[in-house]
Amino acid sequence: MTRWEQMPGFVAVREAFGETTVTIEAERIRDACLYARDELGFDVCVDVVATDYLGWGSSGVSGYIGTPDGRDINAPMTQGLQALPAPKPKRFSVSYHLLALRPGAPRVRLQCWVDEGERVPSVVSVWPTCDWHEREQFDLMGIVFEGHPNLTRLLMPDDWEGHPLRKDYPLGGEPVRFSDAE
Amino acid sequence: MTIATETPPRTRRWPIVGEPPYEGSRIPTRVPTILDVPEELRDSEDVFRVNFGPNHPSMHGVLRLIVDLDGEEVVGLQAVIGYLHTGFEKTMESKTYWKCVTYPERIDYVGYQNNELVFVLAVEKLLGIEVPEKATWMRMLLCELNRIHSHLVYLGTSALELGAISMFWYCFREREQILDLFELVTGQRMHTRYFQVGGLAEDIPPGFFPECRRFVEWMPKALDDYLALLDRNQIWLERTKGIGVLAAQDAIALGQTGPNLRASGVDWDLRRDQPYLAYDQVDFKVPVYPDGDVYARYRVRMDEMAESTRIVRQCLDRLERMEGRPWIADDRKVVLPPREELHTSMESLIHHFKIVTEGFRVPEGEVYVAIESPRGESGCYLVSDGGPRPWRVHFRSPSFVALEATATCARGALVADLIAIVGSLDSVMGDTDR
Numbered sequence: 001m002t003r004w005e006q007m008p009g010f011v012a013v014r015e016a017f018g019e020t021t022v023t024i025e026a027e028r029i030r031d032a033c034l035y036a037r038d039e040l041g042f043d044v045c046v047d048v049v050a051t052d053y054l055g056w057g058s059s060g061v062s063g064y065i066g067t068p069d070g071r072d073i074n075a076p077m078t079q080g081l082q083a084l085p086a087p088k089p090k091r092f093s094v095s096y097h098l099l100a101l102r103p104g105a106p107r108v109r110l111q112c113w114v115d116e117g118e119r120v121p122s123v124v125s126v127w128p129t130c131d132w133h134e135r136e137q138f139d140l141m142g143i144v145f146e147g148h149p150n151l152t153r154l155l156m157p158d159d160w161e162g163h164p165l166r167k168d169y170p171l172g173g174e175p176v177r178f179s180d181a182e
Numbered sequence: 183m184t185i186a187t188e189t190p191p192r193t194r195r196w197p198i199v200g201e202p203p204y205e206g207s208r209i210p211t212r213v214p215t216i217l218d219v220p221e222e223l224r225d226s227e228d229v230f231r232v233n234f235g236p237n238h239p240s241m242h243g244v245l246r247l248i249v250d251l252d253g254e255e256v257v258g259l260q261a262v263i264g265y266l267h268t269g270f271e272k273t274m275e276s277k278t279y280w281k282c283v284t285y286p287e288r289i290d291y292v293g294y295q296n297n298e299l300v301f302v303l304a305v306e307k308l309l310g311i312e313v314p315e316k317a318t319w320m321r322m323l324l325c326e327l328n329r330i331h332s333h334l335v336y337l338g339t340s341a342l343e344l345g346a347i348s349m350f351w352y353c354f355r356e357r358e359q360i361l362d363l364f365e366l367v368t369g370q371r372m373h374t375r376y377f378q379v380g381g382l383a384e385d386i387p388p389g390f391f392p393e394c395r396r397f398v399e400w401m402p403k404a405l406d407d408y409l410a411l412l413d414r415n416q417i418w419l420e421r422t423k424g425i426g427v428l429a430a431q432d433a434i435a436l437g438q439t440g441p442n443l444r445a446s447g448v449d450w451d452l453r454r455d456q457p458y459l460a461y462d463q464v465d466f467k468v469p470v471y472p473d474g475d476v477y478a479r480y481r482v483r484m485d486e487m488a489e490s491t492r493i494v495r496q497c498l499d500r501l502e503r504m505e506g507r508p509w510i511a512d513d514r515k516v517v518l519p520p521r522e523e524l525h526t527s528m529e530s531l532i533h534h535f536k537i538v539t540e541g542f543r544v545p546e547g548e549v550y551v552a553i554e555s556p557r558g559e560s561g562c563y564l565v566s567d568g569g570p571r572p573w574r575v576h577f578r579s580p581s582f583v584a585l586e587a588t589a590t591c592a593r594g595a596l597v598a599d600l601i602a603i604v605g606s607l608d609s610v611m612g613d614t615d616r
Contacts, residue, residue: 016547016548017307017308017547017549018307019549019550021548043434044434044437044439045437046437046439046552046559046561046578047550047561047563047576047578049563049574049576049578051548051565051573051574051576052574053573056567056573057567059569083546083568085546085567085568086546095548095550095563097550097561097563097578099552099559101434101448101450103455104455104456105452105455105456107550107552109548109550127435127437128215128435128436128586129435129436129437129583129586130437131215131586132215132582132583132585132586136582140271150216153264154263154264155263155264155267155615155616156264156267157264164269164272165271165272165574169272171272171273171276
């Protein structure tokens with residue numbers, strides 16, 4: 001049984017769908033990652049992913065929702081009663097999916113929450129593989145990773161405006177380019 | 183002609199194995215994803231910069247490498263990606279789950295069925311839906327065929343780039359047989375969209391089993407052919423042995439998975455160590471080679487093709503006894519009702535209409551599902567707000583991570599070896615850029 005409470009910057013731990021999510025204070029995510037790597041043996045950071053929760057829960061969901069335990073067809077109903085997802089503490093979540101290379105393949109998700117303009121310490125010095133993952137999340141979601149050696153756009157062109165995966169970035173929002181208009 | 187199996191060691195300016203690990207840590211952290219020109223060469227006029235790609239015949243798509251060369255030797259390297267970024271993750275946020283299934287396969291267009299599987303598994307994990315046994319085994323069979331297909335494309339193109347043109351034709355001959363099998367089952371050669379949330383889109387067609395058996399009998403002979411063509415070929419050995427070495431701790435630090443990790447001597451396979459589908463019920467070996475060079479990566483994939491063939495055979499044995507069993511879960515809120523019921527049952531018609539127009543709703547939550555795709559750990563991070571569309575989908579693509587290792591592998595390589603190194607990492611640019 002892992003004592004998640006001892007992690008630096010520990011906020012909360014949650015078990016859902018057979019996965020462990022440990023919420024960490026954003027400023028201390030690097031310490032938590034170091035702890036996870038050196039004390040808990042999570043050798044590999046498989047993924048860094050940010051999620052934008054702007055507008056989360058602004059429209060309720062009605063109708064049949066399947067549940068993992070049992071098929072409760074009557075709640076919530078299509079008529080009137082709506083289900084709202086649980087509110088999130090801040091706009092962005094940054095999740096680090098860690099994997100330990102040992103039998104049983106233990107995994108954990110470290111998660112921190114930031115608002116627009118807040119920075120997250122870079123974990124490139126903990127796992128070199130996070131270099132491109134963090135650049136990708138900076139590029140597409142606009143999360144600034146403090147201390148990253150080369151925080152530039154990775155997938156989009158260097159002169160791109162905006163961060164396409166944000167919820168306020170419209171679908172089809174890019175201008176159409178015609179060569180004769182230049 | 184004399185055939186030698188050992189290659190003489192080459193002299194190199196830098197040690198082949200990575201720098202010493204940081205003190206007090208299990209993982210070295212000074213593993214570069216960009217290779218900087220060394221201090222003493224920075225002002226040298228001998229160093230010049232060459233731009234490989236994004237359109238270059240040996241770049242497996244649209245990868246761009248900015249290479250600093252000192253004579254023939256690579257002294258600096260930076261991989262630039264993003265030329266095939268298509269915004270799949272953004273697009274999927276506005277589609278219902280039902281429609282989303284077609285997107286993941288187009289992300290990794292060589293290992294399409296594995297990508298399709300990882301997305302479907304993520305949705306199923308949120309839904310908590312039971313998948314029939316027949317669907318599980320058929321998924322496993324197709325994923326293993328897909329693994330062989332992907333490795334054949336790797337082998338054919340890598341050999342082609344090193345001048346072994348005939349390998350390309352041999353590999354694509356067998357690849358064609360696999361595509362024919364896919365077409366037989368799904369109606370499509372690529373991007374099959376055969377996996378459905380809850381099971382399979384259709385029953386396994388009659389005539390598939392004998393055809394697949396024929397392929398399974400044929401494939402070991404084809405593998406022997408490949409080995410005969412390549413493994414005793416002096417040019418191939420010279421071009422692959424000791425080239426592009428990735429040490430085990432560097433591979434772990436760089437997050438490598440799959441064949442690239444196993445070729446560096448790390449015994450790790452999600453199919454065995456974190457079984458999904460029914461991989462705990464089949465017998466297969468995990469090939470591991472310690473050298474970490476291009477040759478080891480080639481050998482791992484060759485052995486994996488043989489093991490995959492064995493898994494396919496075991497799946498066939500099981501599936502042939504499941505004739506007439508259901509291939510998709512019987513959950514009318516998620517799964518389309520059988521086509522013939524639409525003419526007679528009002529309920530079925532309503533369910534069909536609701537699923538196709540609105541889509542089914544998936545419980546609120548976030549999951550990360552990982553499988554062993556042909557290129558390594560392929561993961562899907564899925565967030566649902568309880569509605570019919572995913573709130574956020576993210577794919578952890580093994581190709582993306584594999585390309586991060588280019589710089590470390592290319593330390594001290596010759597420019598001609600760079601082609602072999604990039605080919606051996608086996609990244610698919612669609613998967614890298616998404």
